[in-house]
Amino acid sequence: MSGLLAGIEAGGTKFVLGIGTSPEAVTARHVIATRNPETTLDEAVRWLSSQGDIAALGIGSFGPVERDPARPRWGQILDTPKPGWAGCDIAGWFAERMEVPVGFDTDVTAAALAEYRYGAGRGKASLAYVTIGTGIGGSIMVDGRPLAGAGHLEMGHYYPQRTDSGGRFEGVCPYHGDCLEGLVSGPAIERRWGASLSELPADHEAHAIVAGYLAQLCHAISAFGAPEVIVLGGGVMKSPGLLKQVREASERIEGGYFPGRERRSIVSPALGEDAGIVGALTLAEEAMHGK
Amino acid sequence: MSGLLAGIEAGGTKFVLGIGTSPEAVTARHVIATRNPETTLDEAVRWLSSQGDIAALGIGSFGPVERDPARPRWGQILDTPKPGWAGCDIAGWFAERMEVPVGFDTDVTAAALAEYRYGAGRGKASLAYVTIGTGIGGSIMVDGRPLAGAGHLEMGHYYPQRTDSGGRFEGVCPYHGDCLEGLVSGPAIERRWGASLSELPADHEAHAIVAGYLAQLCHAISAFGAPEVIVLGGGVMKSPGLLKQVREASERIEGGYFPGRERRSIVSPALGEDAGIVGALTLAEEAMHGK
Numbered sequence: 121m122s123g124l125l126a127g128i129e130a131g132g133t134k135f136v137l138g139i140g141t142s143p144e145a146v147t148a149r150h151v152i153a154t155r156n157p158e159t160t161l162d163e164a165v166r167w168l169s170s171q172g173d174i175a176a177l178g179i180g181s182f183g184p185v186e187r188d189p190a191r192p193r194w195g196q197i198l199d200t201p202k203p204g205w206a207g208c209d210i211a212g213w214f215a216e217r218m219e220v221p222v223g224f225d226t227d228v229t230a231a232a233l234a235e236y237r238y239g240a241g242r243g244k245a246s247l248a249y250v251t252i253g254t255g256i257g258g259s260i261m262v263d264g265r266p267l268a269g270a271g272h273l274e275m276g277h278y279y280p281q282r283t284d285s286g287g288r289f290e291g292v293c294p295y296h297g298d299c300l301e302g303l304v305s306g307p308a309i310e311r312r313w314g315a316s317l318s319e320l321p322a323d324h325e326a327h328a329i330v331a332g333y334l335a336q337l338c339h340a341i342s343a344f345g346a347p348e349v350i351v352l353g354g355g356v357m358k359s360p361g362l363l364k365q366v367r368e369a370s371e372r373i374e375g376g377y378f379p380g381r382e383r384r385s386i387v388s389p390a391l392g393e394d395a396g397i398v399g400a401l402t403l404a405e406e407a408m409h410g411k
Numbered sequence: 412m413s414g415l416l417a418g419i420e421a422g423g424t425k426f427v428l429g430i431g432t433s434p435e436a437v438t439a440r441h442v443i444a445t446r447n448p449e450t451t452l453d454e455a456v457r458w459l460s461s462q463g464d465i466a467a468l469g470i471g472s473f474g475p476v477e478r479d480p481a482r483p484r485w486g487q488i489l490d491t492p493k494p495g496w497a498g499c500d501i502a503g504w505f506a507e508r509m510e511v512p513v514g515f516d517t518d519v520t521a522a523a524l525a526e527y528r529y530g531a532g533r534g535k536a537s538l539a540y541v542t543i544g545t546g547i548g549g550s551i552m553v554d555g556r557p558l559a560g561a562g563h564l565e566m567g568h569y570y571p572q573r574t575d576s577g578g579r580f581e582g583v584c585p586y587h588g589d590c591l592e593g594l595v596s597g598p599a600i601e602r603r604w605g606a607s608l609s610e611l612p613a614d615h616e617a618h619a620i621v622a623g624y625l626a627q628l629c630h631a632i633s634a635f636g637a638p639e640v641i642v643l644g645g646g647v648m649k650s651p652g653l654l655k656q657v658r659e660a661s662e663r664i665e666g667g668y669f670p671g672r673e674r675r676s677i678v679s680p681a682l683g684e685d686a687g688i689v690g691a692l693t694l695a696e697e698a699m700h701g702k
Binding site for chain 2 (some may be wrong): 127186206258262265271272275277278280295296341343344346347375376377378381384
């Protein structure tokens, strides 16, 4: 291979930039704040270009985005409430200024791709990756590729069954109220209980309620996608004991029903914080090979 | 092509047998009652073998089944409450007696395959097919293949949000209580309101309640799989006006959120009652070509 791989994990509050000789060999990284598109993208181009001879760039972006290369708006950010960013042609901007092949997908799909190839999905045919943080987003990898059809997945926005009817919490999602993201994203937990899950005492009801909803998410992922492994990442999952509670609740509500359930598991990310940038570099590598 | 395609839509109450010169050209069909495995399979072999020179057989079976050819139990019915059928090696039985290549999948995946290739999915890259009848089952087709990982999908068994909290109905699913199948399958509707949806007056609350749950199903299918078209079939969907109500409720709860929503639609099966047998013949054709 001649030249370096460049990756961008484009988030709503920060852009993580990375350089690697392969997706698994990150040699430099740099974080910049997300401001208006011009300032942010310009700063990203300058840092990346200063790192040496770049062969290809991969971008995992906050969404919603157009991820289908066959569509005219490919590489753009679609309707986002984030000021100035709706309609931003993020892939086109970099392609024009850096004159390299650009791979593009959602941030969560990039992370899913990384976990599938190099993390918790090694040796598995299918994987779901979900991040539970400021928002809730997920992606499913099957036979080497992300599942997508008309647009990308938005599993954070399905409506789970309400299991906490006493003192009903209306949810914080501006589009759906009490969809999953409205109920158990980081901001939902803060709004409801005035603290993050990690800050609440171990015997606080919040732990079981959040675990119950995430168990429903895993149940729904199994019902609609049947992946071999479900990876739960993001800030909320750092709360001690939460993964174990999710597994137990998941077992309970599943009722011993799903075919192949002995081959399914719920795990933490193997790449930790690196999934996003490793995924972006993987997208760069694919773009370099014309995939 | 030399020889005929044979297909079996293996259901819990009846087996539909079919013969075709291609998946779309069904030349003969025959229905037999589902009794114990030996009697039923034997009768099926006798009828199919009497129809001429069979080149390959396709089976779409009630489940749960092992659909992965790489697994030792491929072609078997797994844990079913149906007496005598758990562990029945249905594909093996036919392969041994008819000495032809056998294609095998769930009944709903066979129907999904048929709608995808020859029905509502023509020209689409992805499709979900759901049957709402005695049970609720669905399958998602992407890039020419059914989505599956560790076992097949079981979307009828996800838990929707309860929208009818007054006079709470506990649901009829023996595994999950008020999962979707427990709430709006044919038997659930009968149990709750003492009649089928078609038999209830047009202004009965049941119509809006059922439509609301099926709209949640469509919303969840979009969130977890994002297919271009969702096909809703099965006995319950024959209730006049239901599809329209589902579409309207789906629009409402979606909140204008999903990327690519202008390319998504909810439709009736284009093949009607034929989807199952056309799908079985398609599985036969694939088996003949060694897929």
